[in-house]
Amino acid sequence: MIAIGYCHYINFIYQETSMSTVFKFIKAVLLSIFIIVIILVAFNWQSVTRLYSVVSLFDEALVVDNFSNMKNVFFNKKIVKQGDPYVFDVDLAALPESFRYRGHVTNTEDFLTRRATTALLVLKDDxxxxxxxxxxxxxxDKRISWSMAKSFVSILFGMQVDAGKIDIEKTVGFYLPELATSGYGNVKVKHVLQMSSGVKWxxxxxxxxxxxxxxxRVLAIGGSLDQMTSELVNESAPGQAFHYVSMDTHVIGMILRRVSGKSLVELLQQNIWNTIGMESDAYWLTDSQGTAFALGGLNVTTRDYARFGRLLLNNGAFNGKQIVSAAWIKAATTPQADYLQPQVGKLGYGYQIWLPPEAEQGEFFCVGVYGQYIYVNQKHxxxxxxxxxxxxxxxxxNSKQETIAFFREIVASLQ
Known part of the structure; x- marks a missing residue:
């Protein structure tokens, strides 16, 4: 009996020792996994925080601050103010108290509040x-442009057309052989400018x-917009219908980079910020490769957006010097196909610049999602x-058309 008891005791000790070894092994494995996770998170912390920032970018409690601080979320490159700024005179006038839209009277203050307006600036006769x-x-505040950046790209593009470096009747594949087998390969540059590429998006x-x-998400966690562009396919014939494809603007930017040998940031710095009296630095969001987010990544003060609008207002001229040809401004603000014409209740489109419904001559605008506008009325x-x-x-x-109605009431009130 003593021998049997002793054997049971030895077996019990063995089992306890084995279990202890197993627990120690499990603890060691879990500790190793924990350390590996910590190392991975630390190594990719910026990607993790950028991804979180993108996910929460439009949270109601954060969106206003986010739209003025996008450089804290995305990769970006700086555009530096140069020289003396162009200074606007001041001749204050009250906004109209209300405006009509869709047969109803809308109170201006209520409209500005409902549309979460963060800035409003009106220029009349400089x-x-x-x-x-x-x-x-x-x-x-450096305010995100969203798609208003497309209109800046259009003006930079026009400068290269003016210089004879781009023929918009040629295909994308002619300028960018790496896109020859993509949905863009056989599309005319003109149709890409007009958001008529036929690319699936x-x-x-x-x-x-x-x-x-x-x-x-590519912008946030790393990746190449050029690569993403090369993977897009065609779903319809180009030049037949308006289909808003934001990546069309990235293709325009790729052509710009190819023919000029410069980045979009360098082109904007050289041809706009150095020439038309911008008063503040700006920055352009980029992907992880340093390529500008051409279709929506500019961050600019409201006054400098107005200076860009003034360039469009004056048909590409600044203080007697032609920055981009008047011919390009005319082409970029003129619908050149029936399906691009503005109509009752329908917006029109030129080369990355919009026209209001039933637009009068010289009336057009740049627009970005969530309510970003540069409206130009040359006649007035x-x-x-x-x-x-x-x-x-x-x-x-329809926030675009409601806002245009508000702008037109402002124009009428200043006559």
Missing amino acids: NITFEQYFLGTKSD NEDYLDFYSDINKMG NVVIVKNSADLGFLDEL
Whole structure:
């Protein structure tokens, strides 16, 4: 019995020792995994934080601040102010108290609040007639352009056309052989400028899996927009219908880089910031390769957006010097196909620049999602800049057309 008891005791000790060894092994494995995770997170911390920032970019409590501080979220490159700024005179005038839209009277103050306006600046005859900043933002905030950047790219593109380096009747593949087998290969440059490329693309901002949101994640966590562009395919014949494909502008930017041998940041610095009296630095968001987010990544003060609008207002001239040809401004603001014409209740399109419904001669605008506008009315010598953080921009009221109605009322009030 003693022998049997002793054997049981020895077996018990063995089992305890084995279990202890197993637990020690498991603890060691878990500790190793924990250390590896910590190292991976530390190594990729910027990617993790950028991805989180993108996911929370449009949170209602954060969106206003985010739209003025995008350089804290994405890769970016600086554009530096040069020389003396062009100084606007001031001749203040009150905004109209209300305006009519779709047969209803809309109160101006209510409209500005509902549309989460962060800045509004009105120029008439080179005088600032109204300038105000809202929701805690300031005059020196660098405000995200979103798709207003497309219009800046159009002007840079026009400069290369003026220099004879680009023929818009040639195909994308002629300038970019690396895109020859993509959806863009056989598309005329002109049709890319007109958002008529026929390339398959989902621009739905509310769809997490859409192409536009996939592109945002590429910007945040690292990747190449050039590579993403090369993977797109064609779904319809080019030059037949308007289909808004933001990546079309990236292709325009790729051509610009190829023919000039310079980055978009360098071109903007040299041809705009150094020439038209911008008063503040700006920055352009980039992918992880340093390539500018051509289709929506500029960050500029409201006053400098107005200076760009003034360049368009004056047909590409600044203080007697032609920065881009008047012919390009005319072409870029003229719909050149029936399907691009503005109509009752329908916007028109030129070369990366929009026209309001039933636009009068010389009336056009640059626009970005969530309520960014540079509106130009050449006949009445007016430029209006509006920045916003309007999460309801896709509502049933059609925010673009409602805002154009507001701008037209401002123009009428200044006559």
